[in-house]
Amino acid sequence: MNTPNQTMTRPARGSELGPILAVLFVALSAALVGTFAGLGHEKVIAHRFDFWFCAALAGIGWVARSVGANKGVVIASTVLGCFVMLTCYQEPLVRYLTLGALLFAMGVFGMSKSRNAVRVLMSIELMLNAVNINLIAFSKYVDPVQLKGQVFAIFILTVAAAEAAVGLAIVLSLYRNTSTVDMDKFNLLKW
Amino acid sequence: MLGTLLASPSVETTLFYLLSTLAICLAVGVLVDRVVIRSGFILIGVFGSIAGIFLLLSAQFIALAQVMIYAVAITLVIVIALMLTNPRSESEPLVKEEELPPPAAFFRSLKNNFPLWVSIMSFVTIYVALTGENHWPISTEAAPIDSVKVIGEQLTTTYAIPFEFASVLLLAALMGAIMLAKNDKSEVSAQTEASLLEAKKAEENLALSR
Numbered sequence: 001m002n003t004p005n006q007t008m009t010r011p012a013r014g015s016e017l018g019p020i021l022a023v024l025f026v027a028l029s030a031a032l033v034g035t036f037a038g039l040g041h042e043k044v045i046a047h048r049f050d051f052w053f054c055a056a057l058a059g060i061g062w063v064a065r066s067v068g069a070n071k072g073v074v075i076a077s078t079v080l081g082c083f084v085m086l087t088c089y090q091e092p093l094v095r096y097l098t099l100g101a102l103l104f105a106m107g108v109f110g111m112s113k114s115r116n117a118v119r120v121l122m123s124i125e126l127m128l129n130a131v132n133i134n135l136i137a138f139s140k141y142v143d144p145v146q147l148k149g150q151v152f153a154i155f156i157l158t159v160a161a162a163e164a165a166v167g168l169a170i171v172l173s174l175y176r177n178t179s180t181v182d183m184d185k186f187n188l189l190k191w
Numbered sequence: 192m193l194g195t196l197l198a199s200p201s202v203e204t205t206l207f208y209l210l211s212t213l214a215i216c217l218a219v220g221v222l223v224d225r226v227v228i229r230s231g232f233i234l235i236g237v238f239g240s241i242a243g244i245f246l247l248l249s250a251q252f253i254a255l256a257q258v259m260i261y262a263v264a265i266t267l268v269i270v271i272a273l274m275l276t277n278p279r280s281e282s283e284p285l286v287k288e289e290e291l292p293p294p295a296a297f298f299r300s301l302k303n304n305f306p307l308w309v310s311i312m313s314f315v316t317i318y319v320a321l322t323g324e325n326h327w328p329i330s331t332e333a334a335p336i337d338s339v340k341v342i343g344e345q346l347t348t349t350y351a352i353p354f355e356f357a358s359v360l361l362l363a364a365l366m367g368a369i370m371l372a373k374n375d376k377s378e379v380s381a382q383t384e385a386s387l388l389e390a391k392k393a394e395e396n397l398a399l400s401r
Binding site: 170 | 211244248257273321341369
């Protein structure tokens with residue numbers, strides 16, 4: 001039986017992937033820098049202090065985390081600081097869209113990082129909610145007469161309900177067959 | 192009264208930052224908390240604050256539907272699934288990495304945090320696209336007083352076929368969920384009978400030893 005504070009050592013699995021992923025990371029950073037360069041060098045580097053502020057916040061959070069601060073507090077304060085800094089000078093529509101993008105990114109992170117299958121489903125619900133925020137913000141600020149965004153939000157609610165029911169039923173039957181909900185152990189469909 | 196109060200920009204800004212702070216902090220809690228069932232309950236708070244944001248955006252119908260469907264129904268299903276699935280491993284075990292030389296450890300941390308890089312990159316990409324040169328065509332037309340009426344008319348006229356397909360989708364998903372989650376008696380019964388017999392025997396032994 002697993003006790004809550006059990007620690008275990010994972011073998012160095014797939015360590016040959018490290019250099020490849022590092023190269024991929026460098027390529028992604030180059031793409032990001034390229035995006036900024038496309039916007040105009042002076043616009044991003046000189047006048048966008050918010051990006052530098054966010055990078056500094058992330059560095060402070062990293063230092064605090066390596067000193068030994070609480071993980072959740074560090075992540076929440078860093079994300080909140082970046083969010084406020086990125087949105088406080090924007091118009092209202094962009095604020096709502098940024099909130100949706102932030103929740104969507106957090107859902108992507110949780111979906112690919114967490115090992116519990118039910119938590120993966122929770123992250124998917126979070127992503128669907130972020131999409132709903134986007135749609136309703138657009139329906140208020142861009143299309144306030146016909147409200148098409150709200151109609152699409154209703155469809156997304158329906159699909160989310162169906163997805164939750166089917167996903168949790170799959171998790172239940174998997175648990176009944178394998179007595180685990182660990183995503184790393186679900187390898188039935190591996191070739 | 193409430194509408195005029197919400198229409199003033201400072202009130203809306205204050206409420207927006209209040210609700211989004213709640214939503215972001217609780218979403219971090221959902222992702223980070225090591226006890227899964229606690230994060231399932233925190234999810235109710237996330238959905239509730241997002242419903243508040245929908246109210247700010249003057250989408251009353253969607254806000255109430257959000258509270259009913261997400262904050263009650265889906266969270267209830269998730270919590271019940273957690274109660275049915277988690278044996279003793281409610282907390283994910285801490286993974287202790289083995290010692291490595293610094294460059295290998297650096298690459299290891301890059302690899303292990305790959306979802307983090309992907310999500311940060313996606314957020315930055317979306318944000319740069321949002322705040323680019325081209326501005327959104329913000330409309331200044333007055334919103335309809337009865338938004339539910341507008342939505343209902345569109346659902347029954349323009350979007351009638353997707354609406355019907357959504358009902359078919361719900362029916363199919365519910366039937367599929369029932370089929371998937373149904374306990375197959377014939378396979379399980381042999382095992383459960385054996386385990387029941389063992390449990391009964393152990394109980395008798397315990398009673399005898401007293």
